[in-house]
Amino acid sequence: MLKFSTAHIAEKFAKMPMALITLAFIAGVVTAAYTPPGLVVWLIMLVIALALTLFWKRAIFVAVLALGGLVFNIHRTTLLPQGQRVRVVMKVADDGHNYGSYSTCAADVISCNATPCRARVRITADSLLIFESGDIICADVVVRPFKPADGSYARSMYRRGFSGRVSVGDGNIVQFIPSERSTFHHRAVERVKSLVPPGDGRDVALSVSLGARAIESRKVSDSYSDSGASHLLAVSGMHVGVVFLLLNLLLLPLSLFWRGNIVRAVVVVAMVWVYVALCGYPTSAIRAAIMFSVLQLSYISKSRHLPENSLFATAFLMLAVDPYMLFELSFDLSFVAVVAIIFVARPIIELIACRGFVLKGLVDGMVVSTACVVATAPLISNSFGVISVLSIVITPIALITAQLMIICNLAALVLPLSAAHIPAQAAEWCGTVQNSIVAWTTEWGVGYAHLQISVGTLIVTYLLMIVALVASFGFRIEDERTDIDTKK
Numbered sequence: 001m002l003k004f005s006t007a008h009i010a011e012k013f014a015k016m017p018m019a020l021i022t023l024a025f026i027a028g029v030v031t032a033a034y035t036p037p038g039l040v041v042w043l044i045m046l047v048i049a050l051a052l053t054l055f056w057k058r059a060i061f062v063a064v065l066a067l068g069g070l071v072f073n074i075h076r077t078t079l080l081p082q083g084q085r086v087r088v089v090m091k092v093a094d095d096g097h098n099y100g101s102y103s104t105c106a107a108d109v110i111s112c113n114a115t116p117c118r119a120r121v122r123i124t125a126d127s128l129l130i131f132e133s134g135d136i137i138c139a140d141v142v143v144r145p146f147k148p149a150d151g152s153y154a155r156s157m158y159r160r161g162f163s164g165r166v167s168v169g170d171g172n173i174v175q176f177i178p179s180e181r182s183t184f185h186h187r188a189v190e191r192v193k194s195l196v197p198p199g200d201g202r203d204v205a206l207s208v209s210l211g212a213r214a215i216e217s218r219k220v221s222d223s224y225s226d227s228g229a230s231h232l233l234a235v236s237g238m239h240v241g242v243v244f245l246l247l248n249l250l251l252l253p254l255s256l257f258w259r260g261n262i263v264r265a266v267v268v269v270a271m272v273w274v275y276v277a278l279c280g281y282p283t284s285a286i287r288a289a290i291m292f293s294v295l296q297l298s299y300i301s302k303s304r305h306l307p308e309n310s311l312f313a314t315a316f317l318m319l320a321v322d323p324y325m326l327f328e329l330s331f332d333l334s335f336v337a338v339v340a341i342i343f344v345a346r347p348i349i350e351l352i353a354c355r356g357f358v359l360k361g362l363v364d365g366m367v368v369s370t371a372c373v374v375a376t377a378p379l380i381s382n383s384f385g386v387i388s389v390l391s392i393v394i395t396p397i398a399l400i401t402a403q404l405m406i407i408c409n410l411a412a413l414v415l416p417l418s419a420a421h422i423p424a425q426a427a428e429w430c431g432t433v434q435n436s437i438v439a440w441t442t443e444w445g446v447g448y449a450h451l452q453i454s455v456g457t458l459i460v461t462y463l464l465m466i467v468a469l470v471a472s473f474g475f476r477i478e479d480e481r482t483d484i485d486t487k488k
Contacts (some may be wrong), residue, residue: 004474005381012473015075015467018312022460024061025316028068029323032076033159042070072323077119080112080143088112088166090121092135103130106162107137122146122157122165129168133280134179139439141166156454159327185210185280192409195417195424201432204233208402208434209427211235211279224441232398232434235279235484236334239287243275243410244268244296269293278413284334290314307342311335331385333376340375341368369399378453378461385452401434429485 013020049063054074080086090107097104102124109119121143131137141379143164146154162470189212196202200220207211211234224233246267249461254260272292276285294310315335318325325331345368354363381387412420453461 003476005476006474008043008476009470009473013488016308016312018309018316020061021064022312022316022319024064025068025319026326027070028065028070029072029319031065032039032072032322033327034105037073039070039073042066042073044111046070051151052290054285068319068323071320075118075323077163077324078117080109080117080119080121080163081134082143082145082164085142086113088121089141090123090137090139092131092133092179093120094133098127098130101127103127105131107131109163121158122162123168124165125168129170133180135170136175136177136179137173138175139166140172140174141168152385153365156327156329161327163236163326176446183280184274184277185212188278188413191425192412192424195412195421196428198361199432200430200435201428201430204435205405205409205427208234208235208239208404211282211285220435220439223435232402234284234330235282236284239279239402239406240272240275240292242406244292245409247271248296260422265296272296275410282328287314287331287334290317290434302391311338313344319357319368329379332379336375336379337372339369340461343472344375345371375465378458381453381457382449387451397437397465401430404430 016243028042032038044375046066049059052059053063067144080088089110091110093108103126104122104124107121107123109121111117113121117381121141123137143166144158145164146162148154163290167295168252170214174472188210189206193202194204204220212408221233251267254264257263269292272289276282276289279285291314295307295311318331334423348367348371352363352367377387405427408423408430411423412427415423
């Protein structure tokens, strides 16, 4: 019998204290983002709140809120002067995107007119100039605002601390210092590229397995965007989870030896972070690696693991390091998707009884993909103006091909060159199959609709989702016979 009680809600939150702490921290970050700079004010608020905790325990949440505002003000970027030529020194923050006629990337401004500063800009350059993360550029530029026609994209860039956009070319670059290319990520990508001829299948396989921005075909990238499957092209928690499970299976025999569980846990955690390094340390992979590391190490201490606490603790740590991450779409999408998996998909999967490993895998995949698609649909609609229904079907299929691409390309990295081309070609074939499935959905023009919701609608939608989720914590299935015996 299904029963509701507010005591169940209180009990649920008592088991995941990091949820309330993280939400209070996020509230502080958002409040500081939409209020004038005030480092001293937030510091005073934090001191007062900490003093109040001596008399009122719940004041700790006020203290965490003040901490969020304080951290944001510490990391707050400055706005560069617009419309006038300035000399800036910039460090490229991510690998550039080549859109055919031009390339673009994000950069952190180290100094402006020989004065140290903390600012962010979006670089636009000729397609022949493709910058990579870590490049240092000194150039004479004019900072221009984002175009009003960009709509939600422009608002998102300003919330993320960007001052505007700058154009960089051979005519205004004063000095260019390339980053060190001999990293794990670059060497891994180049090795796989040397094993397979160029093609869309290889490019997708590299993007899925190693986080390389190797897709050169605009048609392929547009087909993934229209079908709502763009998330499959970026290394995320799913990819790290595949490596995590694979390592645990391969090292399972270590459990038979004395202290074998400790050795296995340490090796798994270390190798997961090696994979993150191979992928170039993307934000979503770092977040997933932290969560899986907490999960693996909890096995050593034999403590009861709560995925909810790990998720919120990971979000808290990452936002404490860079509070502007809260306004990045990649962070929001992955965080919302994992929340949907833990709080929505997992309880539903536990209620569904399926016989057979294959059937259970298909049903579980459909439940997970449905929960993720529904949870992230408002964000995608607000950012891209597209709502995809068919991605519910595409995602479970793509999960299989993605897992195969990860396994095959990792095998190509560890095998000798004489045998490495076999798994590399298998990964390319999986990428071709995945491209064909995605292309079919877009060619037929079914499963997606063009709809862009406003920021206000976005906020109201997620508030309603949160209220429904919290209310669901109060429901539990109880046996009527147990209730009768209790009353007696």
